[in-house]
Amino acid sequence: MEKRIARFVVLLCVIAAGCSSPRIPADLVLRGGNVVTLDDRRPRAQAIALRAGRIIAVGSDRDIAGFVGPRTETVDLAGRLALPGFIEGHGHFMGLGESKTVLDLTTARNFEEIVARVGAATRVAEPGTWITGRGWHQDKWEEVPEDAVAGVPVHRRLSAVSPDHPVVLRHASGHAAFANARALERAGIDRHTPDPPGGQIVRDAGGEPTGLLRELAQLPVVDARMRDLAGRPDADVERERIRYVELAGEDLLSKGITSFHDAGSSFETIDFFDRLAGRGELPVRLYVMVRGASHAALEQALADTRRIGAHGDYLTVRSIKLQIDGALGSHGAWLLEPYLDLPSSTGLALTPVEDIRRSAEIAIAHGYQVNTHAIGDRANREVLNVYEAVFAGHAAPADLRWRIEHAQHIHPDDVPRFAALGVIASMQGVHATSDGSWVPKRLGAERTRNGAYVWRDLLEAGAVVTNGTDVPVEDADPLASFYASVSRRLADGSRFTPDQRMTREEALRSYTTLNAYAAFEEDVKGSLTPGKLADIVVLSRDILSIPEDEIPSTRVDYTILGGRVVYRRPQGRSASIGPGRAWGAAVGDEPADVGPRGERPDRRDPPGAS
Ligand SMILES: [Zn+2]
Numbered sequence: 001m002e003k004r005i006a007r008f009v010v011l012l013c014v015i016a017a018g019c020s021s022p023r024i025p026a027d028l029v030l031r032g033g034n035v036v037t038l039d040d041r042r043p044r045a046q047a048i049a050l051r052a053g054r055i056i057a058v059g060s061d062r063d064i065a066g067f068v069g070p071r072t073e074t075v076d077l078a079g080r081l082a083l084p085g086f087i088e089g090h091g092h093f094m095g096l097g098e099s100k101t102v103l104d105l106t107t108a109r110n111f112e113e114i115v116a117r118v119g120a121a122t123r124v125a126e127p128g129t130w131i132t133g134r135g136w137h138q139d140k141w142e143e144v145p146e147d148a149v150a151g152v153p154v155h156r157r158l159s160a161v162s163p164d165h166p167v168v169l170r171h172a173s174g175h176a177a178f179a180n181a182r183a184l185e186r187a188g189i190d191r192h193t194p195d196p197p198g199g200q201i202v203r204d205a206g207g208e209p210t211g212l213l214r215e216l217a218q219l220p221v222v223d224a225r226m227r228d229l230a231g232r233p234d235a236d237v238e239r240e241r242i243r244y245v246e247l248a249g250e251d252l253l254s255k256g257i258t259s260f261h262d263a264g265s266s267f268e269t270i271d272f273f274d275r276l277a278g279r280g281e282l283p284v285r286l287y288v289m290v291r292g293a294s295h296a297a298l299e300q301a302l303a304d305t306r307r308i309g310a311h312g313d314y315l316t317v318r319s320i321k322l323q324i325d326g327a328l329g330s331h332g333a334w335l336l337e338p339y340l341d342l343p344s345s346t347g348l349a350l351t352p353v354e355d356i357r358r359s360a361e362i363a364i365a366h367g368y369q370v371n372t373h374a375i376g377d378r379a380n381r382e383v384l385n386v387y388e389a390v391f392a393g394h395a396a397p398a399d400l401r402w403r404i405e406h407a408q409h410i411h412p413d414d415v416p417r418f419a420a421l422g423v424i425a426s427m428q429g430v431h432a433t434s435d436g437s438w439v440p441k442r443l444g445a446e447r448t449r450n451g452a453y454v455w456r457d458l459l460e461a462g463a464v465v466t467n468g469t470d471v472p473v474e475d476a477d478p479l480a481s482f483y484a485s486v487s488r489r490l491a492d493g494s495r496f497t498p499d500q501r502m503t504r505e506e507a508l509r510s511y512t513t514l515n516a517y518a519a520f521e522e523d524v525k526g527s528l529t530p531g532k533l534a535d536i537v538v539l540s541r542d543i544l545s546i547p548e549d550e551i552p553s554t555r556v557d558y559t560i561l562g563g564r565v566v567y568r569r570p571q572g573r574s575a576s577i578g579p580g581r582a583w584g585a586a587v588g589d590e591p592a593d594v595g596p597r598g599e600r601p602d603r604r605d606p607p608g609a610s
Contacts, residue, residue, distance in 0.1 A: 026057075027563055030077055035058065038512055039527040075558065082539075084526055086255070088478070089468030094269060128165065134472070167182070168180075177221060181211075265289070274315060322373065364400070384421065387402050407427055418461065425458050479543065486502055508543075539555065
């Protein structure tokens with residue numbers, strides 16, 4: 001008799017859908033919420049039950065009540081919006097961690113402030129150790145010193161406060177750096193040093209280096225620092241790397257990010273991630289692209305490096321990262337026609353097309369996805385051509401899901417090719433609004449209108465468009481990029497080519513289901529579906545229905561990763577806003593910190609470094 005009742009209860013539950021085994025309690029139940037699942041079979045719900053790191057049921061509060069046992073933790077969502085955990089589609093994981101340890105110069109209002117901050121840093125750092133900074137941009141300064149060369153000061157005053165420390169300060173773009181006298185000396189750069197191919201040592205009227213090093217001219221300084229760092233004991237290096245991981249994790253989890261596409265890392269760093277993941281010490285799930293390896297190294301190591309959902313779905317490696325051009329801000333994006341404000345130049349290819357093609361052939365032979373940084377319209381066209389050629393003869397190219405990272409400026413003729421080839425446009429919503437104010441200066445009105453950050457055109461043409469921030473180039477905040485994607489609102493309140501806006505649902509999908517798709521992970525991530533990983537974010541406001549200008553004041557209240565609450569917004573800090581959040585007037589009384597961000601680099605390493 002009892003058996004028959006039990007069978008009847010099970011049958012009822014199957015009919016009710018989503019409560020397949022009600023008598024095994026959940027570890028965690030979220031209830032009383034506005035649950036947007038992004039699963040078309042059940043788009044809306046009130047409650048979710050989680051067990052053993054997975055979603056076991058989604059439904060009404062009544063459906064889910066049966067999953068609450070004596071040891072089940074419950075969270076009352078009080079009507080708040082619960083979504084699949086955000087997936088950062090393109091960022092630099094170790095770079096994010098490191099960026100938290102170097103001087104953040106993004107808000108410096110003038111050169112004096114930078115000199116003062118470096119001076120303060122020298123007082124706590126051992127003489128001889130390197131002081132690094134990042135994020136300065138001369139166009140954000142109130143004034144530029146009179147002795148400036150090419151709009152940037154000379155190193156004299158900086159060197160005066162740091163005679164015993166090499167100092168290197170990366171430009172916001174990553175495409176230039178500013179070095180003091182000691183760093184130039186360590187790098188062996190003086191008035192007799194010729195400009196390297198692909199780089200420029202900026203000099204004053206007397207021929208002396210000013211400290212500004214463009215593009216590949218940064219390398220000797222980077223190398224000098226690496227030589228000095230290489231002398232350190234392994235334990236110090238390891239401790240520093242682990243610190244980067246912790247800092248990155250803290251930042252991402254507070255922003256509702258549960259998975260992160262790392263674009264990309266060396267084989268050595270991937271081994272490090274693998275060790276951490278094996279010990280359960282990766283704070284978020286990583287989808288890592290292999291970067292910076294020679295053809296020979298790719299041939300040798302790709303097969304052994306492949307990981308899919310390793311260590312409980314914390315580490316996947318099945319893609320490589322390539323980079324064909326530079327960035328628009330530094331005139332490094334490779335264009336079909338010259339720059340409006342630099343008519344002598346169409347930018348340049350950082351990697352020869354033939355090299356890109358050879359890497360792509362190696363990748364396809366090993367079943368790897370290829371994700372190539374392309375910003376200019378020429379760069380995008382060349383990459384599409386390479387992909388098309390390499391796909392020829394492949395039965396189902398769309399299944400390869402190859403990506404173009406940034407896909408920022410696209411000739412209208414090339415827009416339909418993304419969908420036709422099944423190439424994913426891996427874009428960053430927030431770049432459009434960071435850059436929008438100065439893009440027309442580089443490209444002119446017509447090219448801007450027809451080809452700049454054209455995610456609407458790509459979507460209409462049937463392409464998959466994903467989203468992210470390129471952190472640490474931008475703050476990792478998904479809500480900022482979501483807001484940029486749906487508003488294209490610039491700091492001055494105007495909208496940047498507003499007909500390219502995404503709908504809110506499109507923007508949400510670009511951060512969840514589509515980023516999962518772009519990593520071949522749609523079976524386990526991207527929607528709140530029973531059986532998938534229990535990665536969830538709870539927001540303070542319903543970003544799908546509140547007035548648009550209220551989106552920026554939305555906060556992450558909970559982040560749940562693998563069924564555990566890993567972030568809870570501290571009480572009484574409702575107005576807390578992370579530094580670098582740059583979405584203008586709507587953010588309360590925070591100063592609108594939207595300067596002309598130069599460029600969209602892959603800023604971790606100068607181009608060509610590997
Ligand atoms: Zn990048």
